[in-house]
Every structure is written in C-alpha cells, then in structure tokens.
Amino acid sequence: MKLGDWTVRAVREVSYRVTEVVDLLAPGNDALAEAARCSPGSRRLVLVDENVLSLRGEEIRAYFTDRRVVPVVVGVPGGEATKTLRWVEKIGLAADSAGLDRRDPIVAVGGGVLTDVAGLAASLYRRGTPYVRVPTTLIGQVDAAVGAKTGINLHGGKNRLGSYHPADHTLLDRGFLATLPQRHVANGLAEIVKMAVIRDAVLFGLLDAEVEDLARIRLSGETGQRVMHRAITGMLAELEVNLWEHDLRRVVDFGHTISPAVEMAADPVLLHGEAVSIDMALSCVLAAGRGLLGHADTARVLTLLRRAGLPVWNPVCDLGFLWSAVEDSVRHRGGRQSIPLPSGIGTCVFVDDVTEDELRVCVSELHRLAGTEAGIPA
Numbered sequence: 001m002k003l004g005d006w007t008v009r010a011v012r013e014v015s016y017r018v019t020e021v022v023d024l025l026a027p028g029n030d031a032l033a034e035a036a037r038c039s040p041g042s043r044r045l046v047l048v049d050e051n052v053l054s055l056r057g058e059e060i061r062a063y064f065t066d067r068r069v070v071p072v073v074v075g076v077p078g079g080e081a082t083k084t085l086r087w088v089e090k091i092g093l094a095a096d097s098a099g100l101d102r103r104d105p106i107v108a109v110g111g112g113v114l115t116d117v118a119g120l121a122a123s124l125y126r127r128g129t130p131y132v133r134v135p136t137t138l139i140g141q142v143d144a145a146v147g148a149k150t151g152i153n154l155h156g157g158k159n160r161l162g163s164y165h166p167a168d169h170t171l172l173d174r175g176f177l178a179t180l181p182q183r184h185v186a187n188g189l190a191e192i193v194k195m196a197v198i199r200d201a202v203l204f205g206l207l208d209a210e211v212e213d214l215a216r217i218r219l220s221g222e223t224g225q226r227v228m229h230r231a232i233t234g235m236l237a238e239l240e241v242n243l244w245e246h247d248l249r250r251v252v253d254f255g256h257t258i259s260p261a262v263e264m265a266a267d268p269v270l271l272h273g274e275a276v277s278i279d280m281a282l283s284c285v286l287a288a289g290r291g292l293l294g295h296a297d298t299a300r301v302l303t304l305l306r307r308a309g310l311p312v313w314n315p316v317c318d319l320g321f322l323w324s325a326v327e328d329s330v331r332h333r334g335g336r337q338s339i340p341l342p343s344g345i346g347t348c349v350f351v352d353d354v355t356e357d358e359l360r361v362c363v364s365e366l367h368r369l370a371g372t373e374a375g376i377p378a
C-alpha cells in the first residue's frame, strides 16, 4: 500500500547556436567576446589544446586582454589519453582557482578531445556551467563540437562517462585548419563522408569530384565551405529531432557500430575517424551483401574513403573481436542492433538481424577488397 506517490514533470528546453566566422581571433572580431559574455574587468577560464596554444597562444591571450578581460589560460594535451576523470577534475580545480561565477562561460578552444572533456567538466561544475566551444580540428567543426554530447573514456570503453550538455555557442573558423596535420584532415573527412552516404547525395558528389584537393587545401575556399555547410546542416537536422537520443535508431550512427571498439583496441593507434571509416566500409559491404547498396556504389564509397586518406581495414578486425563489438553496440542501443546501412548513396535503413555468419562473410570480403589496389569489388 502506497502512502504517498508523487510524479514530477519538467521540460528542459534547450537552444544553442553554431556560427561560422572568419578571423575569429582578429582584434576587431567581437564574436568570441560576445559568446563568452566578456565584460571589462571580468575573468574567463580559457582551456586551449596544447598544440593550438603553441601556435595561437599569443593571439588568444591578446584577444581577451585587449578587451580588459583576464584570460586564465590552461593548456590541455590533445589525444585520447586526455579523456579521463583526472582531466575533468583538473578543469574543475582550474574553474575554482579562476574564481568563476556560476554563470561565467568556460571557453574551450581545441579538438574533439578538448571539447568533449571540457563539456563534461562544464556539465558537472556546479551541476552545470555554460561554455563556449571553438573547435580547431575538422572533426570538431563538423561533428564533435556541434552536438550535445560530452564524454571521457573509462575502463577501455569509449565515452563510457558522459553527458548531454551542449555549449551555448559554438564558433567555427576554418582558418584553424591551416595548421592541422593532414592525417587529422582525413580524420574529419570521415564524418563528412558519413553524412554524405546516409543522407546527402549532393554532398557525396562534391566529395567525389575533388576530395584530394579539398583535403590538401584543408577545406578552405568555396567548395570547402559548401561541403562544411552541407555536412553541418545535415548533422544538426539529425540531432535536433533527437538531441537526447530517446530514439536509439540514429542515422548518424552509421560507421559507429564496431568503430568504438576498433578505435580503443587498434595498435598502432587509430584516430576516431579512421575507425569510423573502417566501420563504414564494413557496413557498405554488409549492405551490398543484402542487395541494399549496388556494387558500383559500394566501390565508390570505399574508393572515396581511400582517396580521402582513410583506412578501410585494420588487423584488429578478426571475426571474434568484431562480433563482440556488435554485441557491445547492442547494449549501447538498448538491446537492438539498430545498425544503419546505406540503401543507395544518400539514404539509409536500419537492420537488427545481422548474424555472426553474415559478418564472417562480409569481414572476409572486406579483407579481400582492402587488399586490392583500389578496394573496388570485382
């Protein structure tokens, strides 16, 4: 017998902005100062990726001091090794030492690692502090820093601890990409190829026409902007209708079924987008095996990935490992496989019935294709 029974309902409305700008750190550009709500005499905790700090540190400091704002700059190393609770704690301690008010935004300038860790720290600090993201890698600009998810790794699991805490404002400046190593450009291109394959045939065509040039010039120029614009528009449209992931069938999970396990296990280390690329290649072979994606289109995707400088295979990909990765993904997706597979370029379906035998056939087919010069099915 119940003596009391209460239900509390509240709706948390969220809105956040993503803005593309040029010359973000130019003295006359107010975009960052406005986003970070800088007023003369205030202090701001500014977390900066260590590589970006050595390249742009002086400009970053000057940007704030010119506005009579004290930047408390903390360098944070890039790379997965930083996605730890230790770094979340360090950021919390830095926020305390900086003497931040509860509503003072933290500024996070760096790649997906920094924005993921900073976002989690911001979501925990005083149970939720605003922050501003300035992504400086391609994967950050098209993916990691435009959504709501934050995270760190735990016990060998990707993003095992995390939260949904979008930045109030994300400012994208492609100028940061000028210093990005080529491998990290390819890493970001993987997430753009993902959007193209599952929902945007026009984007696929743009990539297919000149992916090598786009990579070489780091998406500067007009086509680069079109590509970024389409990729981000598509991503935000997918996220907006399902920001809290109540629906676990997400087309943006294309390439993210076995990739978390591959990313954590590969030796030498694979980048996030590289693991996603291998997953996309395998998904395309699965789709081809089911007659969802034609062999010519499968070849186009695999070839595009390679042209972008991405791998389609890794020695870690043995059947036992990949099947346990699928099982882990099922746990992550609430008990169903919900694997997005392309059903043509620009569209996608979900499947729940991939068997270990089917995976065996596809893994060996992908291995065969990966060994051929262009990865093109016969």
Ligand SMILES: NC(=O)c1ccc[n+]([C@@H]2O[C@H](COP(=O)([O-])OP(=O)(O)OC[C@H]3O[C@@H](n4cnc5c(N)ncnc54)[C@H](O)[C@@H]3O)[C@@H](O)[C@H]2O)c1
Binding pocket: 049, 050, 051, 052, 055, 077, 078, 079, 080, 083, 110, 111, 112, 113, 114, 116, 136, 137, 138, 139, 140, 143, 144, 145, 147, 148, 149, 150, 151, 159, 176, 177, 178, 179, 180, 181, 184, 187, 271, 272
């Ligand atoms: N939250 C999400 O929705 C989401 C989505 C996709 C990826 N991610 C996460 O993003 C992470 C990968 O992000 P990443 O590839 O940006 O990694 P990263 O932050 O480690 O950056 C990659 C490297 O580039 C360097 N760097 C950053 N900006 C630079 C610049 N402008 N010039 C020169 N060097 C620069 C960094 O120091 C680092 O060495 C993964 O942990 C992944 O899980 C998150």
